[in-house]
Amino acid sequence: xxxxxxxxxxxxxxxxxxxxxxxxxxxxxxxxxxxxxxxxxxxxxxxxxxxxxxxxxxxxxxxxxxxxxxxxxxxxxxxxxxxxxxxxxxxxxxxxxxxxxxxxxxxxxxxxxxxxxxxxxxxxxxxxxxxxxxxxxxxxxxxxxxxxxxxxxxxxxxxxxxxxxxxxxxxxxxxxxxxxxxxxxxxxxxxxxxxxxxxxxxxxxxxxxxxxxxxxxxxxxxxxxxxxxxxxxxxxxxxxxxxxxxxxxxxxxxxxxxxxxxxxxxxxxxxxxxxxxxxxxxxxxxxxxxxxxxxxxxxxxxxxxxxxxxxxxxxxxxxxxxxxxxxxxxxxxxxxxxxxx
Amino acid sequence: xxxxxxxxxxxxxxxxxxxxxxxxxxxxxxxxxxxxxxxxxxxxxxxxxxxxxxxxxxxxxxxxxxxxxxxxxxxxxxxxxxxxxxxxxxxxxxxxxxxxxxxxxxxxxxxxxxxxxxxxxxxxxxxxxxxxxxxxxxxxxxxxxxxxxxxxxxxxxxxxxxxxxxxxxxxxxxxxxxxxxxxxxxxxxxxxxxxxxxxxxxxxxxxxxxxxxxxxxxxxxxxxxxxxxxxxxxxxxxxxxxxxxxxxxxxxxxxxxxxxxxxxxxxxxxxxxxxxxxxxxxxxxxxxxxxxxxxxxxxxxxxxxxxxxxxxxxxxxxxxx
Numbered sequence: 001x002x003x004x005x006x007x008x009x010x011x012x013x014x015x016x017x018x019x020x021x022x023x024x025x026x027x028x029x030x031x032x033x034x035x036x037x038x039x040x041x042x043x044x045x046x047x048x049x050x051x052x053x054x055x056x057x058x059x060x061x062x063x064x065x066x067x068x069x070x071x072x073x074x075x076x077x078x079x080x081x082x083x084x085x086x087x088x089x090x091x092x093x094x095x096x097x098x099x100x101x102x103x104x105x106x107x108x109x110x111x112x113x114x115x116x117x118x119x120x121x122x123x124x125x126x127x128x129x130x131x132x133x134x135x136x137x138x139x140x141x142x143x144x145x146x147x148x149x150x151x152x153x154x155x156x157x158x159x160x161x162x163x164x165x166x167x168x169x170x171x172x173x174x175x176x177x178x179x180x181x182x183x184x185x186x187x188x189x190x191x192x193x194x195x196x197x198x199x200x201x202x203x204x205x206x207x208x209x210x211x212x213x214x215x216x217x218x219x220x221x222x223x224x225x226x227x228x229x230x231x232x233x234x235x236x237x238x239x240x241x242x243x244x245x246x247x248x249x250x251x252x253x254x255x256x257x258x259x260x261x262x263x264x265x266x267x268x269x270x271x272x273x274x275x276x277x278x279x280x281x282x283x284x285x286x287x288x289x290x291x292x293x294x295x296x297x298x299x300x301x302x303x304x305x306x307x308x309x310x311x312x313x314x315x316x317x318x319x320x321x322x323x324x325x326x327x328x329x330x331x332x333x334x335x336x337x338x339x340x341x
Numbered sequence: 342x343x344x345x346x347x348x349x350x351x352x353x354x355x356x357x358x359x360x361x362x363x364x365x366x367x368x369x370x371x372x373x374x375x376x377x378x379x380x381x382x383x384x385x386x387x388x389x390x391x392x393x394x395x396x397x398x399x400x401x402x403x404x405x406x407x408x409x410x411x412x413x414x415x416x417x418x419x420x421x422x423x424x425x426x427x428x429x430x431x432x433x434x435x436x437x438x439x440x441x442x443x444x445x446x447x448x449x450x451x452x453x454x455x456x457x458x459x460x461x462x463x464x465x466x467x468x469x470x471x472x473x474x475x476x477x478x479x480x481x482x483x484x485x486x487x488x489x490x491x492x493x494x495x496x497x498x499x500x501x502x503x504x505x506x507x508x509x510x511x512x513x514x515x516x517x518x519x520x521x522x523x524x525x526x527x528x529x530x531x532x533x534x535x536x537x538x539x540x541x542x543x544x545x546x547x548x549x550x551x552x553x554x555x556x557x558x559x560x561x562x563x564x565x566x567x568x569x570x571x572x573x574x575x576x577x578x579x580x581x582x583x584x585x586x587x588x589x590x591x592x593x594x595x596x597x598x599x600x601x602x603x604x605x606x607x608x609x610x611x612x613x614x615x616x617x618x619x620x621x622x623x624x625x626x627x628x629x630x631x632x633x634x635x636x637x638x639x640x641x642x643x644x645x646x647x648x649x650x651x652x653x654x655x656x657x658x659x660x661x662x
Binding site (some may be wrong): 069074078090107118151 | 403436439444446465469474475499504656
């Protein structure tokens with residue numbers, strides 16, 4: 001056990017699986033970098049250095065730089081997965097799904113069902129998501145609700161270095177296509193991460209703290225924000241559950257419903273655009289299954305329904321933060337049902 | 342012709358099976374008993390048969406919405422295919438795929454495909470598997486003149502070339518992308534497009550089994566020997582519409598009948614092999630009778646086969662709620 005960054009944890013997860021299983025390959029744009037040049041062959045190791053060093057250990061037959069051709073290589077990764085390899089394909093920014101979505105949702109996602117259970121597609125697509133990097137509208141989105149909507153895909157959104165390693169190893173060993181969301185502003189986050197490989201199962205939420213008053217469900221990077229808010233609330237005598245679902249497909253609704261039954265108050269923090277996102281999805285299930293337990297309306301803390309702005313001050317206003325979460329929780333605590341006139 | 346008597350009978354049997362399968366579907370679809378969309382391959386049989394004759398189960402193919410012929414030529418069970426088209430539980434995909442999604446991975450059949458241009462990237466992946474695991478396999482992307490204009494197809498040509506993948510791109514140009522002529526929708530030529538990527542290519546008469554067979558042999562040998570991808574532009578024709586129910590008003594009256602009369606691949610094959618005294622008419626007639634019986638049995642079986650059950654709705658996929 002030693003302190004490792006989110007970036008290192010991902011690198012370790014891929015490397016350990018490549019050592020364990022010769023059918024695991026890595027492919028993507030500049031996952032090594034330098035292919036065909038006269039310079040270094042591991043020039044980048046991915047645009048943010050996450051896959052650095054893999055080509056040195058595993059060679060260019062298992063670490064493939066692709067052309068800037070997402071439809072071509074994501075489709076190839078799906079075809080390779082259906083025929084015997086376990087590709088870990090990097091889509092760089094999830095926003096680029098726009099040019100290769102067919103290969104994900106019409107092809108890879110449907111093989112198993114459409115072919116009567118006779119196909120497995122052990123494909124992992126890694127991609128960066130999230131605002132806060134000053135990367136503007138086309139490199140900052142949280143598009144996991146779109147993938148969660150598609151039957152046949154599994155959707156993983158790790159919230160810390162420990163989580164990212166265990167969930168990525170689980171993803172690589174899974175026999176269904178997994179869309180693996182890495183928050184780009186978390187790559188340098190550091191915490192204790194075991195050296196040896198370990199897995200974290202899908203569909204089991206992590207109750208990161210327990211309390212009696214308010215349940216907060218937070219997705220990805222928002223788990224950190226929610227815990228910051230919960231720290232502040234605790235000092236004011238309000239204690240919170242903070243739930244990290246870890247995966248949105250499958251989604252552990254049981255843990256959420258159990259916590260709501262205890263606290264009667266729910267805040268959902270989702271960095272994705274507010275229409276048809278995880279917050280609305282969870283709200284719908286809680287309203288349907290636990291209406292009687294609610295002491296106040298559900299609060300959703302989300303960005304406005306706009307593209308992600310570029311100007312740093314606007315982007316900071318856009319992303320949900322601990323202040324907004326704290327405010328939402330307090331509003332629930334102060335909520336009173338109006339008596340009918 | 343370097344084919345043995347047995348090979349010739351196999352080739353004829355494959356083409357005859359495809360033809361009879363499709364002609365029967367044409368009749369049965371009109372009765373309203375077959376759900377969904379059906380796209381028939383009648384007229385194009387020499388392409389699937391001439392190419393797949395060179396393949397074994399270690400080789401993969403990806404097909405199109407017009408996929409029945411490729412499935413049959415790659416060895417997918419005809420009875421199970423017919424059941425699938427009728428949406429039955431004992432269909433090759435348990436009734437969950439239907440005509441446009443017939444697949445059998447174990448036989449190297451990666452699926453018909455409801456998305457035009459969906460197959461070529463997948464086949465690059467199958468070829469990458471063959472190359473990485475050194476299986477000696479090759480991978481064939483069947484696609485139409487319509488799909489030749491999809492970015493996925495062009496990206497796949499590039500990917501196959503730069504990774505030197507054992508892929509054969511087979512553009513089956515039947516003259517029409519749905520109701521639009523390929524002379525209108527395709528800029529340049531298919532072979533020159535391939536050449537632009539540095540991929541050897543050849544135009545082939547898709548009505549002539551032997552022309553397809555010979556061109557495919559060369560391309561497949563090159564791929565197996567590590568020589569990378571090739572492209573075949575197979576000029577062919579579909580006797581029926583884009584889908585069953587299409588009145589084909591975009592064609593000149595009599596056009597399909599003329600091709601069927603003058604250039605039919607089965608008639609041409611019979612003429613060549615009997616003229617060269619490689620097979621006799623009675624050999625081919627025996628195949629005709631055998632296949633007529635097979636198709637009759639397949640349809641009878643499919644119509645009587647049980648439907649999938651309510652439980653089947655929720656299997657073979659992760660269902661969260």
